[in-house]
Amino acid sequence: MMKTKDAFVPGLEGVIASETGISLLDTELEKIIIRGYDLIDLSTRKTYTDVVYLLLEGTLPSKAERQALEEKLKGNYQLPATIMDVLKLLPKETHPMDGQRTAISALAGFDLALDDRSLEANKHRAYDLLGKLPAVTVNSYRIINNENPIDPDPLLPYSSNFLYMITGEKPTELEAEIFDRLLLLYSEHEMPNSTFTSRVIASTQSDMYGALTGAVASLKGSLHGGANEAVMCMLNEAGSVDQFVTLLEDKMQRKEKIMGFGHRVYMKKMDPRAAIMKESLKQLCERKGDSQLLDMCEAGETVMAQEKGLYPNLDYYAAPVYWMLGIPIPLYTPIFFSSRTAGLCAHIIEQHENNRLFRPRVKYIGERNL
Structure with a gap:
């Protein structure tokens, strides 16, 4: 449907907000395109650092370039002592994402070239x-x-x-491979709320730290990144296949939103990233010799498809994978943000390189002439 200039589109659904060479969700072909490559194909052949390089440099790295990137990242591992001091001052009730957000914001003070928006400077800070x-x-x-x-x-x-x-323990080869794949699948996803938030902030010529701080706040919401935590809480609350099906049916009867199902873009098909994580969950369950989480998830998937015509998104199968890897639930969304930072930085850089300030209008529904 053609949208007129003054048309009101709730949630900006279907509205084109930016031109980008970074990524595209091609829902007809069930592909997530990252700089020309299929993300699902990349997840079977490449590593997370390969995709980091692709997002920030525009090409897949050679073996030497990948090794150089790994060394560059390792050279930046350590945090300034002041950041650790800041984290120690936070109330113990602080959500880990708020701690993450605070630290990222505070890191801006250590960037002596903070006002340099050049491509080289932005890549360096990314x-x-x-x-x-x-x-x-x-x-x-x-x-x-x-x-x-x-x-x-x-x-x-x-x-x-x-x-x-x-975890405090060196991962097995399978655990490391699956965790890397999880980071890769979360690395970039076109224009969700957090990415849009980062681009809106960057469009004012604000710095990368400020744009990422806003993105953390966006991703914290239960309708965005927080869904993975909600999925695992449901699975733990149920504890068995039958109880999980009952829990879902009760939620549907009460017309509650069920996290892990449905997606603003993937309306009639499973998120292709979820299918990859489902296979990873199978591998972990087989290694442990316990298929209960997989059985619960598959039963829930069937019920939701039959009753609501809804299909799993990445969070639905990522949550039990996090759990099987020994990761605490409060860290699920912070890890999501950490992996997505590669894509966010690419978008912030692209916004700075070809900028136009975001300044939408409103449909006014208030009083007049009071």
């Missing part, structure tokens, strides 16, 4: 932020929970180190 995010994400959670911070292990690859910092 790599610096990506290197520090595992320590920001994990240690904000640990400090809030009165646990000692964990230092990064520079001998481990980026994703393996991230998972090691979360």
Whole structure:
């Protein structure tokens, strides 16, 4: 339907807000295009750091370029001591995402070239932020929970180190592979609310830290990144296949929104990323010799498709994968943000390179002539 200039579109659904060369959700072909490549195909052949390079540099890296990127990220692992002090001052009731948001905002003070919006400067700070995010994400959670911070292990690859910092144990090859795949699948997804938020902030010529701080606040919401936590809470509350089906049916009867199902873009099909995570969950269940979580998820998937015509999004199968990897539920969304930072930085850079200030109008429904 053609939209007129003054048409009101709730939630901006279907409205084209930006031109981009970064990514596209092609729902007809069931593909997520990242700089010309199919994200699902990339998830079977490449690593998260490959996709980081693709997002920020525009091409897939050679072996030497990948190794150089890993070393660059490792060189940025450590947080300034002042950031750790800031995290220690936060109330113990602070949500880990608020700790994450606070640390990212505070890091701006350490950037001596903060007002430099050049491509080179923005890429430099993107790599610096990506290197520090595992320590920001994990240690904000640990400090809030009165646990000692964990230092990064520079001998481990980026994703393996991230998972090691979360669990305190070096991951197995399968665990590292699945966690890396999870980061890759969350890395970029066109124009969800958090990405739009980051671009709106960047359009004022605000800095990358400010744009990412706004994106964290957006992603914290239960209708965005917080859905993965809600899914795992439902699974734990139910505890069995029959109880999970009953829980879902009760929620449907009360007309409650059920997290992990449906997507503003994937309306009539399963999120293709969810299918990849479903297979990863199978692998973890087989390794553990316990298929209960997989059985529960598959039963829920069937019920929701039959009763509501809704299909799983990435959060639905990512949540039990996080759980099987030994990751605490409050860290699910902060990890989501950490992986998405690669895509967010690419969007912020693109906005700065070809900028136009966002300034929409409103449909006024208030009083006049009072």
